[in-house]
Amino acid sequence: MSAPLFDAGLFGDRGALVVALAIGGAFGWCLERAGMGSARKLAAQFYLTDLTVFKVMFSAIVTAMLGAFWLGRLGVLDLGRVYVPETYVVPQLMGGVVFGIGFALGGLCPGTSCVAAVTGRGDGFMLVAGMFSGVLVTGLWFRDLQPFYESSARGPFTLPQALHLPYGVVVLMIVAVALAGFQCATWLERRAHRA
Amino acid sequence: MNFHAPGQPRPYSNPYLTGVGLGLVLLTAFVVMGRGLGASGAFASSAAGVTAAIAPARAAASPLFARYLSDGGPWLDWLVFEIVGVAIGGFASAAFARRIRFAVERGPALGRNPRLATAFVGGAVMGFGAVLARGCTSGQALTGGALLSVGSWLFIFGTFASAYAAAPLLRRLWT
Amino acid sequence: MPTERSVVRLLAISAAALAVVAPFVGSPYAAQHASIDVTELARVVAREEDHVTAVELAQWIKERRPDLRVIDVRDPDAFATYHIPTAARLSLDSLVETPFRPSDTIVLYSDGGAHAAQGWTFLRALGYRRVFFLRGGLNEWLEMVISPTLPEHPSESQRAEVENVAALSRYFAGTPKFSVTARLEHAVPTTVRDSASTSAAIIARMRKRGC
Numbered sequence: 001m002s003a004p005l006f007d008a009g010l011f012g013d014r015g016a017l018v019v020a021l022a023i024g025g026a027f028g029w030c031l032e033r034a035g036m037g038s039a040r041k042l043a044a045q046f047y048l049t050d051l052t053v054f055k056v057m058f059s060a061i062v063t064a065m066l067g068a069f070w071l072g073r074l075g076v077l078d079l080g081r082v083y084v085p086e087t088y089v090v091p092q093l094m095g096g097v098v099f100g101i102g103f104a105l106g107g108l109c110p111g112t113s114c115v116a117a118v119t120g121r122g123d124g125f126m127l128v129a130g131m132f133s134g135v136l137v138t139g140l141w142f143r144d145l146q147p148f149y150e151s152s153a154r155g156p157f158t159l160p161q162a163l164h165l166p167y168g169v170v171v172l173m174i175v176a177v178a179l180a181g182f183q184c185a186t187w188l189e190r191r192a193h194r195a
Numbered sequence: 196m197n198f199h200a201p202g203q204p205r206p207y208s209n210p211y212l213t214g215v216g217l218g219l220v221l222l223t224a225f226v227v228m229g230r231g232l233g234a235s236g237a238f239a240s241s242a243a244g245v246t247a248a249i250a251p252a253r254a255a256a257s258p259l260f261a262r263y264l265s266d267g268g269p270w271l272d273w274l275v276f277e278i279v280g281v282a283i284g285g286f287a288s289a290a291f292a293r294r295i296r297f298a299v300e301r302g303p304a305l306g307r308n309p310r311l312a313t314a315f316v317g318g319a320v321m322g323f324g325a326v327l328a329r330g331c332t333s334g335q336a337l338t339g340g341a342l343l344s345v346g347s348w349l350f351i352f353g354t355f356a357s358a359y360a361a362a363p364l365l366r367r368l369w370t
Numbered sequence: 371m372p373t374e375r376s377v378v379r380l381l382a383i384s385a386a387a388l389a390v391v392a393p394f395v396g397s398p399y400a401a402q403h404a405s406i407d408v409t410e411l412a413r414v415v416a417r418e419e420d421h422v423t424a425v426e427l428a429q430w431i432k433e434r435r436p437d438l439r440v441i442d443v444r445d446p447d448a449f450a451t452y453h454i455p456t457a458a459r460l461s462l463d464s465l466v467e468t469p470f471r472p473s474d475t476i477v478l479y480s481d482g483g484a485h486a487a488q489g490w491t492f493l494r495a496l497g498y499r500r501v502f503f504l505r506g507g508l509n510e511w512l513e514m515v516i517s518p519t520l521p522e523h524p525s526e527s528q529r530a531e532v533e534n535v536a537a538l539s540r541y542f543a544g545t546p547k548f549s550v551t552a553r554l555e556h557a558v559p560t561t562v563r564d565s566a567s568t569s570a571a572i573i574a575r576m577r578k579r580g581c
Binding site: 003004005006007013016017019020021022023024025026027028029030031032033034035037038039040041043044045046047052055056057058059060061062063064065067068071076077081082083084085086087088089091092093094095096097098099100101102103104105106107108109110111113114115116117118119120121122123124126127128129130131132133134135136137138139140142143145146148149154156157158159160161162167170171174182 | 210215219245278282286287301311328335337338349350356369
């Protein structure tokens with residue numbers, strides 16, 4: 001039996017939806033535990049007073065990245081079967097820029113807005129409504145967007161392939177950057193609390 | 196459990212420990228499903244479903260919505276179930292920690308209604324950005340980031356750079 | 371009872387350790403499985419749709435055919451000595467890990483064509499459709515494009531083609547030779563020539579002229 005378990009036929013589509021609920025539950029639990037359901041806490045990231053967002057995000061990325069690498073290397077997980085989102089260079093970079101503006105305005109991202117809404121925050125609820133509307137309008141006018149949307153397609157494209165470096169080297173680089181970033185975050189927060 | 200109890204809300208958990216926990220959840224998704232997490236996709240699926248219910252022709256005409264309308268329909272979508280899970284899990288965590296509170300979180304200088312308005316606008320802008328980027332912080336930054344996707348790391352860079360650049364202009368909202 | 375800080379510290383050290391070892395343990399990917407419809411592939415080969423001639427490839431490169439990917443599957447030293455212009459180098463094991471776009475036209479070549487033909491089979495098995503290889507390999511390129519021997523007095527019907535090949539040759543800094551006994555060849559030369567030394571000589575000449 002090899003992983004991904006779904007591919008190995010361990011359970012069907014209905015089972016997959018149950019798994020979705022369970023994984024989502026754990027996801028939402030962790031987000032709320034860290035305080036990511038609070039818009040003020042998230043926004044503080046961008047004023048360098050509370051860098052929880054960075055710490056949570058990059059701890060998660062590093063954990064999952066190291067886990068995927070080592071489970072793959074040990075033959076437990078068939079890494080080639082894990083779906084890597086396709087790369088569209090310009091739309092994704094521009095999408096990030098636009099998303100960042102919305103994030104700074106709203107103080108919550110799509111996942112955390114649901115957590116905020118469900119724990120009683122009116123701003124979370126409005127953000128969910130706004131997101132829904134934004135996606136709806138984008139979908140209705142999608143034909144006009146499509147040429148840009150599909151530009152600079154590279155298919156599944158990883159950093160090791162782009163940089164012509166072995167996977168393990170890129171893993172080391174990212175962990176190093178993350179650990180250095182955590183140290184910087186500690187200094188910045190200390191500075192902010194002294195002031 | 197009295198959700199309006201004035202009992203002390205528990206402090207938040209250590210960000211590194213919860214981050215590692217989140218990473219393990221993501222890794223579990225890789226191992227069990229061969230895919231990662233997401234959030235904005237659930238919004239797209241719901242938008243497709245709602246449009247299909249009200250104006251089926253418009254829904255079918257949108258290449259974005261059409262994708263979600265095939266293959267079992269927009270409501271039996273993995274991400275929709277996942278986001279319902281997120282709501283349940285988030286609620287449970289807040290309930291246990293006595294952090295359920297009816298409030299509108301905003302900066303000290305901002306009124307309630309302006310805050311609700313900026314939340315809506317911010318959400319709409321993020322909705323557009325997430326469609327372009329094929330995901331948001333969950334689907335692209337966390338999932339694609341952990342899988343070393345170039346487009347995802349470009350998204351991470353774009354998001355952080357742009358948010359940090361916009362923040363000084365938006366001080367009145369938060370400080 | 372360990373403190374939060376000590377647990378965090380332990381996790382950070384573990385992450386660093388796992389990361390430091392990672393570059394030395396090789397690839398995290400498992401075996402790549404692909405299936406081949408042998409009947410279909412055999413038909414493609416029989417219809418000669420699996421390969422291109424060196425002249426055709428030269429034409430494609432010159433007219434900047436969109437999404438053309440010329441791939442050299444030889445070792446780095448051979449590639450550095452001489453390679454077909456616009457070619458990129460990929461070993462066979464890197465080739466099968468490389469994601470190509472469906473719109474790409476992939477042309478593989480090696481010295482004689484055998485490795486390129488193997489690579490062709492792998493890429494077809496992985497599902498790519500527009501894959502070709504140079505059947506005569508780099509040797510064919512050198513003999514048919516860089517240093518072709520063309521008829522000095524071609525017939526009416528052949529004149530345009532001879533001029534085209536000559537122009538292509540010069541485009542790639544080659545030197546077409548003309549001889550009264552030469553015939554216009556469309557296939558890989560079937561005469562048993564000492565291809566290796568001829569190619570080496572051609573390459574040596576080109577390098578001396580600083581291409």
